[in-house]
Amino acid sequence: MENLSNLIAKSANGTEIQVSLIPLKKMQNTRNGLKSIEVGKRVLLQSGIVVDLNLDGRTFYTELNQLFKFNFKIC
Template identity: 55%
Template sequence: MIKFENVIAKAVNGREILVSVVPSKKMQSTREGFEWVEVGKKVLLQSGVEIELNLDGRSFYTGIHEMFRLESRVC
């Protein structure tokens, strides 16, 4: 069973949501064929929607003008 790290994300207005940090995987071509490789992290909302992190590695948008920030950078 795969376990994900649950963290709290906070908005500027004080709103908090619980999200899970999940790996972002892409298909890569190799000499032996294709394989899945981890290329970063995403956040998984409680509704089941996966959202890519911004370039800073700790913030994401759930909608227009709705930016949430994680406590620390996700590696």
């Protein structure tokens, strides 16, 4: 798998930003109690802001009408 700490995302106007991926974890109830399960990924911007990936698994918005895209799908 790709290195998930320093990825480059590009926007349609050519702007590039460096981001990191962090796990999106949810709590699942089991017979033995609660367990933390990774259900996806989130994007951590250099400014410290955390944003969610879109459902397609390769795009995200940093602000209104500012779409960034990876060259590959994040699983």
